[in-house]
Amino acid sequence: MRGRIWRRFLLSLFAAAVLVPLSLVLFYRVVPVPATPLMLLRLAEGYGLSHDWVSYDEIAPVMIRSVIAAEDAKFCQHHGFDWEAINDALDAAEGGGRLRGGSTISQQTAKNVFLWPGRSWVRKGLEAGFTVLIEALWPKRRILEVYLNSVEFGPGVYGVEAAARHHFKKPAAQLSAREAALLAAVLPNPIRFSASKPSAYVNRYAGRIQGRAGDIGPALMPPCPAQF
Known part of the structure; x- marks a missing residue:
């Protein structure tokens, strides 16, 4: 019994x-994702919360190209995991270098939307599981839409619409190539860096992003129309 x-x-x-x-x-x-665990955590820490959801078609195509150029150049080719980037990060760590991130936009979306911040193996395992699910059940277009509406762009500022209005006083649909590159450049550390008051490092990095973004087809059509 x-x-x-x-x-x-x-x-x-x-x-x-x-x-x-x-x-x-x-x-x-x-x-639409109303809020994420990170948003609520930052709110409890006193950062505030500015978040306005917009559809994929209300985001400037140059912003989409810029974030792929900055965060995940193989976004259209992989199925959630960039194994080459992961291996490179592990090799660098084993060689005594600084541990670099190898996360794809799909992994970051899984982490941002469904999980809490952290580096534990439990959380990483859950992140991998959610990544498999969203890659299987969402088109690439939806992954980008959710990512760009949920990612942190500054203290208390989440999603590209709130970020565009906060930093450049305009909607996300009207972002210029330079503004999009500056927003993408702060993503590694949006608490430390500012798109509207860029440091010398952010300016240089934004320039590289802007150059790489030009190699990506308009609104991602191509390189990955099949997944859209």
Whole structure:
């Protein structure tokens, strides 16, 4: 009798572990993400919360190209994980270098939307699971839309619409190539760096992003129309 109860409990636990993430991913495939764990954490820390959701078509194509150039050049080719970048990061760490991030936009979206900040193996495992789900159930266009509406661009500033209005007093649809590159340049550390008051480093990095973004087709059509 006791063994049967334990089996039912474990089966229920397993079902919940599968169905809850699956339901969340399916829900956010069509529904705007109202807030993320990081937004709530930063709010509790006193950073405030500015977040305005916009559709993919309300984001300047140059912003989409810039964020791919800065964060994930192989976004259209991979299925959630850039194994070459991960191996390079591990090799650098083993060689005594600084540990670099190898996260794709898909991984960052999974982390930003569904999980808490941190570097534990448990969280990384959950991140990998959510990454597999969103790559399987969302088109690439939706991944970009959710990412650009959820990522942190400054203290208390989330999503490209709030960032464009905060830094440049205009909607995301009207961002110039330079403004888009500056916003993409602060993503590695949006608390430290500012797009509207860029340091020398941010200015240089934005210049490189702007150059690379020009190599990506208009609004990503090409290089990955099949996934859209």
